[in-house]
Amino acid sequence: MIGERNRQTAEMVEDEPLDFDRVVDRHQRTIFRLALGLTGNHHDAEDLAQQTFLKAYQSLNGFRGEASLGSWLHRIAVNTHIDRQRGHSEAVRRTQRSLDDRDNEVSSAARLHAVGDPEKRTESATIQRHIEQALQVLSPRERAVFVLRHYQQLKLREIASVLEVSEGTVKSVLFRALRRLRKALSFYRPELGLKEPS
Amino acid sequence: MKPCDQIHDQFIDALYGDLEPVPQQEFDTHLSACVACAAEFSSLRSTLDIMDRREAEEPGAGFWPEFADGVRAAIAEGERREEPRAPGPRPWPVRRAIQWRGRSRREDRRWQ
Numbered sequence: 001m002i003g004e005r006n007r008q009t010a011e012m013v014e015d016e017p018l019d020f021d022r023v024v025d026r027h028q029r030t031i032f033r034l035a036l037g038l039t040g041n042h043h044d045a046e047d048l049a050q051q052t053f054l055k056a057y058q059s060l061n062g063f064r065g066e067a068s069l070g071s072w073l074h075r076i077a078v079n080t081h082i083d084r085q086r087g088h089s090e091a092v093r094r095t096q097r098s099l100d101d102r103d104n105e106v107s108s109a110a111r112l113h114a115v116g117d118p119e120k121r122t123e124s125a126t127i128q129r130h131i132e133q134a135l136q137v138l139s140p141r142e143r144a145v146f147v148l149r150h151y152q153q154l155k156l157r158e159i160a161s162v163l164e165v166s167e168g169t170v171k172s173v174l175f176r177a178l179r180r181l182r183k184a185l186s187f188y189r190p191e192l193g194l195k196e197p198s
Numbered sequence: 199m200k201p202c203d204q205i206h207d208q209f210i211d212a213l214y215g216d217l218e219p220v221p222q223q224e225f226d227t228h229l230s231a232c233v234a235c236a237a238e239f240s241s242l243r244s245t246l247d248i249m250d251r252r253e254a255e256e257p258g259a260g261f262w263p264e265f266a267d268g269v270r271a272a273i274a275e276g277e278r279r280e281e282p283r284a285p286g287p288r289p290w291p292v293r294r295a296i297q298w299r300g301r302s303r304r305e306d307r308r309w310q
Contacts, residue, residue, distance in 0.1 A: 024266050054272040131252045171210045182245040
Protein backbone atom coordinates (compact mmCIF):
# COMPACT_ATOMS: atom_id res chain seq x y z
CA MET A 1 0.00 0.00 0.00
CA ILE A 2 1.15 3.54 -0.52
CA GLY A 3 1.82 4.56 3.09
CA GLU A 4 -0.68 4.50 5.86
CA ARG A 5 -1.62 7.46 7.96
CA ASN A 6 -4.28 7.59 10.60
CA ARG A 7 -6.54 10.39 9.39
CA GLN A 8 -10.19 11.13 9.74
CA THR A 9 -11.87 12.09 6.50
CA ALA A 10 -15.46 12.41 5.47
CA GLU A 11 -15.11 9.19 3.52
CA MET A 12 -13.18 7.04 5.97
CA VAL A 13 -14.18 5.34 9.17
CA GLU A 14 -12.76 7.06 12.22
CA ASP A 15 -9.31 5.88 13.29
CA GLU A 16 -8.91 3.49 10.38
CA PRO A 17 -5.65 3.77 8.47
CA LEU A 18 -6.06 5.70 5.24
CA ASP A 19 -5.31 3.45 2.29
CA PHE A 20 -3.95 5.93 -0.20
CA ASP A 21 -3.88 3.27 -2.89
CA ARG A 22 -7.65 3.23 -2.67
CA VAL A 23 -7.82 7.04 -2.86
CA VAL A 24 -5.77 7.02 -6.06
CA ASP A 25 -7.73 4.15 -7.55
CA ARG A 26 -11.05 5.84 -6.80
CA HIS A 27 -10.21 9.35 -8.04
CA GLN A 28 -7.49 8.93 -10.67
CA ARG A 29 -9.80 8.96 -13.70
CA THR A 30 -11.70 12.05 -12.54
CA ILE A 31 -8.54 13.95 -11.67
CA PHE A 32 -6.84 12.95 -14.92
CA ARG A 33 -9.88 14.11 -16.88
CA LEU A 34 -9.78 17.43 -15.02
CA ALA A 35 -6.04 17.75 -15.64
CA LEU A 36 -6.58 17.06 -19.36
CA GLY A 37 -9.18 19.80 -19.47
CA LEU A 38 -6.82 22.22 -17.76
CA THR A 39 -3.67 21.45 -19.73
CA GLY A 40 -4.94 20.33 -23.13
CA ASN A 41 -2.51 17.47 -23.64
CA HIS A 42 -1.99 13.98 -22.20
CA HIS A 43 1.64 14.46 -21.16
CA ASP A 44 1.02 17.52 -18.99
CA ALA A 45 -2.25 16.06 -17.73
CA GLU A 46 -0.45 12.97 -16.44
CA ASP A 47 2.17 15.11 -14.73
CA LEU A 48 -0.43 17.42 -13.16
CA ALA A 49 -2.56 14.51 -11.99
CA GLN A 50 0.41 12.75 -10.37
CA GLN A 51 1.51 15.99 -8.70
CA THR A 52 -2.02 16.40 -7.37
CA PHE A 53 -1.96 13.03 -5.62
CA LEU A 54 1.56 13.64 -4.33
CA LYS A 55 0.51 16.98 -2.84
CA ALA A 56 -2.62 15.42 -1.40
CA TYR A 57 -0.54 12.74 0.30
CA GLN A 58 1.88 15.31 1.67
CA SER A 59 -0.87 17.55 3.03
CA LEU A 60 -3.15 14.93 4.52
CA ASN A 61 -2.49 16.44 7.95
CA GLY A 62 -4.17 19.63 6.77
CA PHE A 63 -7.30 17.92 5.47
CA ARG A 64 -10.03 18.24 8.06
CA GLY A 65 -12.86 16.71 6.07
CA GLU A 66 -14.98 19.85 5.69
CA ALA A 67 -15.19 19.17 1.97
CA SER A 68 -15.30 15.77 0.28
CA LEU A 69 -12.03 14.17 -0.67
CA GLY A 70 -12.96 14.60 -4.33
CA SER A 71 -13.52 18.36 -3.94
CA TRP A 72 -10.26 18.65 -2.06
CA LEU A 73 -8.38 16.85 -4.84
CA HIS A 74 -10.04 19.12 -7.41
CA ARG A 75 -8.83 22.13 -5.43
CA ILE A 76 -5.25 20.85 -5.30
CA ALA A 77 -5.24 20.13 -9.04
CA VAL A 78 -6.63 23.55 -9.99
CA ASN A 79 -4.37 25.45 -7.60
CA THR A 80 -1.29 23.52 -8.74
CA HIS A 81 -2.10 24.25 -12.37
CA ILE A 82 -2.83 27.95 -11.77
CA ASP A 83 0.36 28.37 -9.72
CA ARG A 84 2.41 26.78 -12.49
CA GLN A 85 0.83 29.01 -15.14
CA ARG A 86 1.43 32.07 -13.00
CA GLY A 87 5.14 31.25 -12.98
CA HIS A 88 5.31 31.19 -16.77
CA SER A 89 5.88 34.31 -18.81
CA GLU A 90 3.59 35.04 -21.73
CA ALA A 91 6.40 34.07 -24.14
CA VAL A 92 6.69 30.65 -22.51
CA ARG A 93 2.91 30.20 -22.65
CA ARG A 94 2.93 31.12 -26.35
CA THR A 95 5.67 28.56 -27.05
CA GLN A 96 3.79 25.96 -25.02
CA ARG A 97 0.61 26.68 -26.98
CA SER A 98 2.35 26.07 -30.31
CA LEU A 99 3.84 22.83 -28.95
CA ASP A 100 0.40 21.79 -27.72
CA ASP A 101 -1.02 22.56 -31.16
CA ARG A 102 1.59 20.23 -32.63
CA ASP A 103 0.70 17.54 -30.08
CA ASN A 104 -2.95 17.94 -30.96
CA GLU A 105 -2.15 17.74 -34.67
CA VAL A 106 -0.28 14.50 -34.07
CA SER A 107 -3.06 12.95 -32.03
CA SER A 108 -5.64 14.25 -34.52
CA ALA A 109 -3.63 12.66 -37.34
CA ALA A 110 -3.59 9.39 -35.42
CA ARG A 111 -7.36 9.53 -35.21
CA LEU A 112 -7.49 9.97 -38.97
CA HIS A 113 -6.31 6.40 -39.28
CA ALA A 114 -9.42 5.25 -37.48
CA VAL A 115 -12.25 3.70 -39.43
CA GLY A 116 -14.74 6.17 -40.87
CA ASP A 117 -15.40 8.74 -43.55
CA PRO A 118 -12.12 10.61 -44.27
CA GLU A 119 -13.85 13.93 -44.79
CA LYS A 120 -15.71 13.65 -41.49
CA ARG A 121 -12.52 12.65 -39.69
CA THR A 122 -10.75 15.73 -41.06
CA GLU A 123 -13.63 17.94 -40.00
CA SER A 124 -13.61 16.37 -36.54
CA ALA A 125 -9.85 16.89 -36.14
CA THR A 126 -10.23 20.52 -37.21
CA ILE A 127 -12.99 21.17 -34.69
CA GLN A 128 -10.89 19.60 -31.93
CA ARG A 129 -8.00 21.89 -32.78
CA HIS A 130 -10.28 24.96 -32.80
CA ILE A 131 -11.78 24.00 -29.47
CA GLU A 132 -8.36 23.59 -27.86
CA GLN A 133 -7.16 26.87 -29.35
CA ALA A 134 -10.25 28.60 -27.97
CA LEU A 135 -9.59 27.18 -24.50
CA GLN A 136 -6.02 28.44 -24.67
CA VAL A 137 -7.31 31.99 -25.04
CA LEU A 138 -8.74 31.81 -21.52
CA SER A 139 -6.75 32.72 -18.44
CA PRO A 140 -5.86 29.71 -16.22
CA ARG A 141 -8.61 30.70 -13.80
CA GLU A 142 -11.24 31.17 -16.52
CA ARG A 143 -10.27 27.85 -18.06
CA ALA A 144 -10.47 26.13 -14.67
CA VAL A 145 -13.96 27.48 -14.01
CA PHE A 146 -15.17 26.58 -17.51
CA VAL A 147 -13.71 23.07 -17.40
CA LEU A 148 -15.12 22.44 -13.92
CA ARG A 149 -18.62 23.55 -14.97
CA HIS A 150 -18.84 22.35 -18.53
CA TYR A 151 -16.75 19.18 -18.64
CA GLN A 152 -16.53 18.08 -15.02
CA GLN A 153 -20.19 19.16 -14.57
CA LEU A 154 -19.72 20.51 -11.08
CA LYS A 155 -22.46 22.80 -9.79
CA LEU A 156 -21.60 26.46 -9.25
CA ARG A 157 -21.59 26.05 -5.46
CA GLU A 158 -19.19 23.09 -5.77
CA ILE A 159 -16.87 25.15 -7.98
CA ALA A 160 -17.07 27.98 -5.44
CA SER A 161 -16.02 25.49 -2.75
CA VAL A 162 -13.14 24.18 -4.87
CA LEU A 163 -11.83 27.66 -5.65
CA GLU A 164 -12.77 29.10 -2.23
CA VAL A 165 -14.63 32.03 -3.77
CA SER A 166 -18.28 33.08 -3.85
CA GLU A 167 -20.83 31.66 -6.28
CA GLY A 168 -21.23 35.13 -7.72
CA THR A 169 -17.53 35.22 -8.57
CA VAL A 170 -17.76 31.82 -10.24
CA LYS A 171 -20.71 32.97 -12.32
CA SER A 172 -18.94 36.17 -13.30
CA VAL A 173 -15.73 34.36 -14.32
CA LEU A 174 -17.73 31.75 -16.24
CA PHE A 175 -19.68 34.41 -18.14
CA ARG A 176 -16.46 36.18 -19.06
CA ALA A 177 -14.92 32.86 -20.19
CA LEU A 178 -17.93 32.11 -22.35
CA ARG A 179 -17.78 35.46 -24.09
CA ARG A 180 -14.07 35.00 -24.79
CA LEU A 181 -14.73 31.53 -26.18
CA ARG A 182 -17.44 32.97 -28.41
CA LYS A 183 -15.00 35.55 -29.73
CA ALA A 184 -12.30 32.90 -30.29
CA LEU A 185 -14.75 30.75 -32.23
CA SER A 186 -16.22 33.67 -34.14
CA PHE A 187 -15.28 32.14 -37.51
CA TYR A 188 -18.13 29.70 -36.86
CA ARG A 189 -20.30 32.73 -37.51
CA PRO A 190 -23.37 31.07 -39.01
CA GLU A 191 -23.60 28.68 -36.06
CA LEU A 192 -23.06 31.42 -33.54
CA GLY A 193 -25.62 33.66 -35.16
CA LEU A 194 -23.08 36.45 -35.47
CA LYS A 195 -23.32 39.03 -38.20
CA GLU A 196 -20.72 39.09 -40.95
CA PRO A 197 -18.25 42.00 -40.53
CA SER A 198 -19.17 44.94 -42.77
CA MET B 199 -40.79 42.81 -17.76
CA LYS B 200 -37.34 42.52 -16.17
CA PRO B 201 -34.62 44.88 -17.40
CA CYS B 202 -31.95 43.45 -19.71
CA ASP B 203 -29.09 43.65 -17.20
CA GLN B 204 -31.02 41.43 -14.77
CA ILE B 205 -31.65 38.97 -17.58
CA HIS B 206 -27.93 38.95 -18.43
CA ASP B 207 -27.22 38.02 -14.81
CA GLN B 208 -29.33 34.93 -15.37
CA PHE B 209 -27.68 33.81 -18.59
CA ILE B 210 -25.34 31.31 -16.92
CA ASP B 211 -28.15 29.76 -14.86
CA ALA B 212 -30.38 29.59 -17.95
CA LEU B 213 -27.65 28.08 -20.14
CA TYR B 214 -27.15 25.25 -17.66
CA GLY B 215 -30.81 24.71 -16.84
CA ASP B 216 -30.46 25.94 -13.27
CA LEU B 217 -33.34 28.43 -13.22
CA GLU B 218 -36.37 27.65 -11.09
CA PRO B 219 -39.71 27.48 -12.99
CA VAL B 220 -40.94 31.00 -12.26
CA PRO B 221 -37.66 32.79 -13.07
CA GLN B 222 -37.35 30.55 -16.14
CA GLN B 223 -40.76 31.73 -17.31
CA GLU B 224 -39.82 35.39 -16.77
CA PHE B 225 -36.58 34.75 -18.61
CA ASP B 226 -38.35 33.17 -21.58
CA THR B 227 -40.89 36.01 -21.65
CA HIS B 228 -38.10 38.58 -21.80
CA LEU B 229 -36.28 36.76 -24.60
CA SER B 230 -39.42 36.48 -26.65
CA ALA B 231 -39.80 40.27 -26.47
CA CYS B 232 -36.15 41.41 -26.62
CA VAL B 233 -34.29 40.73 -29.87
CA ALA B 234 -30.90 41.81 -28.48
CA CYS B 235 -31.03 39.54 -25.43
CA ALA B 236 -32.39 36.69 -27.52
CA ALA B 237 -29.49 37.03 -29.98
CA GLU B 238 -26.92 37.27 -27.18
CA PHE B 239 -28.29 34.21 -25.44
CA SER B 240 -28.52 32.25 -28.67
CA SER B 241 -24.88 32.95 -29.59
CA LEU B 242 -23.71 31.87 -26.12
CA ARG B 243 -25.80 28.72 -26.43
CA SER B 244 -24.22 27.98 -29.81
CA THR B 245 -20.76 28.51 -28.32
CA LEU B 246 -21.48 25.85 -25.70
CA ASP B 247 -22.78 23.55 -28.43
CA ILE B 248 -19.44 23.83 -30.21
CA MET B 249 -17.50 23.25 -26.98
CA ASP B 250 -19.64 20.14 -26.43
CA ARG B 251 -17.98 18.60 -29.47
CA ARG B 252 -14.68 18.32 -27.62
CA GLU B 253 -13.52 14.72 -27.62
CA ALA B 254 -11.41 13.95 -24.58
CA GLU B 255 -9.65 10.71 -25.27
CA GLU B 256 -9.54 8.45 -22.23
CA PRO B 257 -6.28 6.55 -21.78
CA GLY B 258 -6.42 2.80 -22.30
CA ALA B 259 -6.66 0.28 -19.46
CA GLY B 260 -2.89 -0.26 -19.45
CA PHE B 261 -2.27 3.36 -18.52
CA TRP B 262 -3.67 3.29 -15.00
CA PRO B 263 -1.32 0.81 -13.29
CA GLU B 264 1.65 2.83 -14.61
CA PHE B 265 0.02 6.03 -13.43
CA ALA B 266 -0.43 4.65 -9.91
CA ASP B 267 3.18 3.43 -9.97
CA GLY B 268 4.26 6.98 -10.86
CA VAL B 269 2.36 8.35 -7.85
CA ARG B 270 3.96 5.73 -5.59
CA ALA B 271 7.41 6.56 -6.88
CA ALA B 272 6.88 10.29 -6.32
CA ILE B 273 5.63 9.67 -2.78
CA ALA B 274 8.53 7.34 -1.98
CA GLU B 275 11.01 9.90 -3.31
CA GLY B 276 9.39 12.62 -1.24
CA GLU B 277 9.55 10.48 1.91
CA ARG B 278 13.16 9.58 1.26
CA ARG B 279 14.03 13.28 1.16
CA GLU B 280 12.21 13.89 4.43
CA GLU B 281 14.28 11.33 6.37
CA PRO B 282 15.93 12.99 9.38
CA ARG B 283 19.64 13.83 9.07
CA ALA B 284 21.99 11.65 11.12
CA PRO B 285 23.24 13.43 14.27
CA GLY B 286 26.80 14.75 14.36
CA PRO B 287 28.85 17.88 13.76
CA ARG B 288 27.63 20.10 10.97
CA PRO B 289 30.11 20.17 8.10
CA TRP B 290 30.02 23.94 7.50
CA PRO B 291 31.43 26.60 9.80
CA VAL B 292 29.00 29.13 11.22
CA ARG B 293 30.16 32.72 11.24
CA ARG B 294 28.86 35.28 13.57
CA ALA B 295 29.73 38.89 14.20
CA ILE B 296 30.81 39.70 17.74
CA GLN B 297 30.85 43.19 19.14
CA TRP B 298 33.96 43.54 21.34
CA ARG B 299 34.70 46.81 23.01
CA GLY B 300 33.28 48.91 20.17
CA ARG B 301 35.02 46.92 17.49
CA SER B 302 33.31 44.26 15.43
CA ARG B 303 35.12 41.04 15.01
CA ARG B 304 34.27 37.95 12.99
CA GLU B 305 34.94 34.56 14.41
CA ASP B 306 34.51 31.10 12.97
CA ARG B 307 32.74 28.77 15.23
CA ARG B 308 32.03 25.13 14.83
CA TRP B 309 29.10 23.35 16.36
CA GLN B 310 30.03 21.44 19.47
